[in-house]
Each structure stands twice: as structure tokens, then as C-alpha cells.
Amino acid sequence: MNIILLGPPGAGKGTQARKLVDERGMIQLSTGDMLREARSSGTEMGKRVAEVMDRGDLVTDEIVIGLIEEKLAGEQGGGFIFDGFPRTLAQADALEALLDKLGQKLDAVIEMRVDDEALVARITGRFTCGNCGEVYHDALKPTAEPGKCDVCGSTDMKRRADDNEESLRQRLMEYYKKTSPLIGYYYAKGTLSRVDGLAEIDEVSDAVRAALAKA
Numbered sequence: 001m002n003i004i005l006l007g008p009p010g011a012g013k014g015t016q017a018r019k020l021v022d023e024r025g026m027i028q029l030s031t032g033d034m035l036r037e038a039r040s041s042g043t044e045m046g047k048r049v050a051e052v053m054d055r056g057d058l059v060t061d062e063i064v065i066g067l068i069e070e071k072l073a074g075e076q077g078g079g080f081i082f083d084g085f086p087r088t089l090a091q092a093d094a095l096e097a098l099l100d101k102l103g104q105k106l107d108a109v110i111e112m113r114v115d116d117e118a119l120v121a122r123i124t125g126r127f128t129c130g131n132c133g134e135v136y137h138d139a140l141k142p143t144a145e146p147g148k149c150d151v152c153g154s155t156d157m158k159r160r161a162d163d164n165e166e167s168l169r170q171r172l173m174e175y176y177k178k179t180s181p182l183i184g185y186y187y188a189k190g191t192l193s194r195v196d197g198l199a200e201i202d203e204v205s206d207a208v209r210a211a212l213a214k215a
Helices: 013-024 031-039 044-054 061-072 089-101 116-123 165-178 181-189 201-214
Strands: 002-006 027-030 080-083 108-113 126-129 135-137 192-196
Touching: 002 013, 002 181, 013 027, 013 080, 013 201, 027 031, 027 061, 031 044, 031 061, 044 061, 061 080, 061 089, 089 181, 108 181, 108 201, 116 165, 181 192, 192 201
Parallel strands: 002 080, 002 108, 027 080, 108 192
Antiparallel strands: 126 135
16 A cells, blocks of 8 residues: 655654554655665665755755655565655656556545644644654653653654744745645545544544545
């Protein structure tokens, strides 16, 4: 099963993707992770990525699709989760063409809907463990012991520099301008389901499972 998780920054896509990886053996394809992995791989594609990034340029859609193709042609596991891709209609078309070329298809697109004001409140209080990646929140999910991860015990807590109200609102505007048109695109194709991204994590997981069961 191949799926896309859609939603603005902070909607919880990464959290739900990790759950699907654990529960279904799916493979999460995060654009950022793929680029970092390619850059250090020493392959021809990796060298292209490094050259572009070292110049400070944006990596082209062609390169990203090439990296995705390498992943899709490898280990299948329980299917793939596209996290952070596609971001534009052109990328959606390119992904569809790639899946068709490989004899695969997109089974479901899940939109994680949020209220902007509630999202801003949630994100500005967010921090993560720099060692294991566990996500916390000042008000909603503080660590049991201040400054110490409940999972691995690390004291390396990090906050994203852009997890502030001004930066988040700019990122939301960018999402609505470029990525939100994908909602109509996939609705027209009959693959779109919607869940409440601001519900409790387990409630969101239940809604995602229900959506996938119908796919």
C-alpha cells in the first residue's frame, strides 16, 4: 500500500508516519531524509544532490523523483508513506507517472486537517529529544522530569528555530499557496480521506487506520 500524508507543518504527519512504520512495516519516504542520505552516499545521484545543495540552490523535482524511484525499486516492505512530497501539482503528476512506470499505484491520500490558531499554539510549545526524536510539548506533553527524555533519558532537548509564531504563519501561507491545491486534485481522483489532525494522537491513528481500511 502506498499512501500520502497531507497537511500543514505541525499537523502530525511525522508522528502518524512513524506509527504506520511500526504497525505495518511501511517505509517512510521523507524528502529531507532522502536528500541527506543521498548527499553522503557517494553515488552519482548523491554527488548531484551535494553540488546543488552546496550552491545553496533548491533541489529540482527531477532529482527528488530520481531518489524516490531508487527507493521504490528497492525494498517494498508494507508499502511507502510519502511524507513532505508531493508539495505541488507538478510533483503530484510526476509521482503518478513514476508509480505508473513502476507498475504501482497510490492507494490513499490522508489529509490531516487543522485549525490554524490551535496549530500555532501547539507548535510554538513543541520540542524534541535530540537523541531519539521523541516529541514533547510544554503544556500538552511535558517530560516527566524537566529536561530529560522519558524514552531514552537523554538531556539533549531541541527546539526548531522556526517553531515560532512568525515563522510558522509564513510556513502555513506557503502551504496554502502551493500544497493545498493537492486536496482538490486527490479528491477528484477519489483517493482523499480527511482526519482531524488536532485530535489526540491515538484518535488520529484510529481515524487513519479506518481510512486505510477503506482504501
